[in-house]
Amino acid sequence: MGFLGRQYRTYAMDFWGFGESGKKRDSYAVQDFVSLVDQFMERLGIIRAPLVGHSMGGTVSLSVAIQYPERVSKVAVVGSPIYGSSLALPLKLAGYRFIASMLFNMMGLFRLGMRIASPLICRDPRFPDMMDRDLSRTTLESFLLSIASLRRTDLRGSLGTIKVPTLGIYGDRDVIVDPRQWQPLLDGVPHARIERFPNAGHFPMLEEPDEFMRKLKEFLDAETSEA
Secondary structure (H helix, E strand, O other): OOOOHHOOOOOOOOOOOOOOOOOOOOOOOOHHHHHHHHHHHHHOOOOOOEEEEEEEHHHHHHHHHHHHHHHEEEEEEEEOOEHHHHOHHHHHHHOOOHHHHHHHOHHHHHHHHHHHHHHHHOOOOOHHHHHHHHHHHHOOOHHHHHHHHHHHOOOOOOOHOOOOOOOEEEEEEOEEEEEHHHHHHHHHOOOEEEEEEEOOOOOHHHHHHHHHHHHHHHHHHHHOOOO
């Protein structure tokens, strides 16, 4: 945001149940977050804008482009699942109440385990602290219900309705989402631009920030022409 903010007005939105957003809801489904983006833009008077989303945020961004096409001028996704079965097995299992409850009841051990596993997920030395901070701001219900909803999501049948410029960025070493998810994205949105990072995982913006920002800014700077 700091980099793009030099030339663009940028907004970061915490989904319900995450970060600084409210955590007293009955539902934390992907569809709730899609509606949240629409409401967020409506409240701020943002008629149309590019959306950039990482992981589940990218799945939500694509869903907004499908359901609220008038809102989206471009869409860029980073390491995002097109269908939920592409999630790594531990993450899919975390969408079941028993396992999610067990993790949150042993939060100290869970956070320690994430720190130990961090080098496998992201090479950036700042990542363990970032992940620990995010976990500390997440509730059992938001974690459980959002992952369960993401696991059931499948955008393949709707991607063909996306006509705006689309960018998919994927790290070939991703252990969170199948790194080959760029393929169903390109199958569904043939005009999509795909950028692969052979030496990055789920967080190419942290592992290869200069190249990542160059490619993202190039996409955002290009003149918009709908397919």
